[in-house]
Amino acid sequence: MKPETQAWRDLQAHAAGQLRAGFAGRVVRLAQGPTKKTWRLFLDQGAAQIRPGFAERVLRAARNLPGMPSFLDQFAYSIGTAALCAIVALYLHSRSLELESERNLATWQQIAMHVDDADPGP
Amino acid sequence: MDSTATNALAELVRRAQKGDEAAQHELIVSYQHRVAGFIYAMTNRSDYVEDLAQQVFIKMIRALEGLQAPAQFESWLFRLARNTCIDQLRRQKLRRIFLPFANEHENIPEASGAVGTEELDALRHALAQLRPQDRALLALVQEGRSHAEIAEVLSTSVAAVKARLHRAREHLREHYQPQS
Structure with missing residues (x-):
């Protein structure tokens, strides 16, 4: 055997020695992706999180939840909220107008008093 | 699924739509494991599975009346499950934005080799x-x-x-x- 052929053989043997046992199987598994069995195990692991009596708990929870509001209910609720906001806004507006008038009146009264005091009369 | 099984399922769904609790119970028992597996695959979190599965089946009971084609029940149920998981993942993402320090508590890795x-x-x-x-x-x-x-x-x-x-x-x- 020629020395270079021998050298190639040695190199190949050295390179092959770097591969761990089961290399071919690993490559095939990687190329194919997870097997059906692995998927099954995975999905079963998720399914195992459901504790016994799950269906009863769901039905009980569904019974105890308040009913879904209908469109009319939601509409009535919106109208009610809007009306309440409008009443509060009108009340606050009228109250602020009232306070403003009282303040103006008090100022005018003061001015009138000053005018009366300053005016010596006929 | 063969036609007998499809018809039986459609019949069960019709009964559940009318409010028959036994039929609703049977539907939940029949699908709870498949839905749980699906939720696990979508969220990759075992601690979310039961809570989300419960949300899915409660939505199922409440919306079942509106299902037009009982034969399409399975697709409809998995659509509910998918939407519920996506909502949960969105909420989780938002929580991570507003509560960055909760991150480390939220991303607890699944115990390796548990199975x-x-x-x-x-x-x-x-x-x-x-x-x-x-x-x-x-x-x-x-x-x-x-x-x-x-x-x-x-x-x-x-x-x-x-x-x-x-x-x-x-x-x-x-x-x-x-x-x-």
Whole structure:
């Protein structure tokens, strides 16, 4: 055997020695992706999180939840909220107008008093 | 599913739609494990499974009346499950934005080797690298749904499902690296 052929053989043997046992199987598994069995195990692991009596708990929870509001209910609720906001806004507006008038009146009264005091009369 | 089973399911759904609690109970028992597996695949979190499954089935009971075609029940149920998971993942994302320090508590990794095989851990890791939409797609395939049914669940076309499925499988294979 020629020395270079021998050298190639040695190199190949050295390179092959770097591969761990089961290399071919690993490559095939990687190329194919997870097997059906692995998927099954995975999905079963998720399914195992459901504790016994799950269906009863769901039905009980569904019974105890308040009913879904209908469109009319939601509409009535919106109208009610809007009306309440409008009443509060009108009340606050009228109250602020009232306070403003009282303040103006008090100022005018003061001015009138000053005018009366300053005016010596006929 | 053969036609007898389809008819039996449609009949069961009709009874459940009329408010028959026994029928609703039977539907939950029949689908709880499949829905739980699907939720696990989508969220990759075992601690979310029961809570989300409960939300899905409560939504199912409340919305069942509006289901027009009882024969389409399975696709409809998995669409509910998918939407519930996506809502949960969105909420989780928002929480991470507003509560950055909760991050470390939220991302508790699944106990490695809890079920045992290296392949299982590798699959879990690979799924965690995919988008939730792709995880849903792969989980639906494992559920045995046809491309047409998946298209219905995801409200898209069969061609789009095929293309997305191809990409999702590629991504899964890229990240799937069992150690042994």
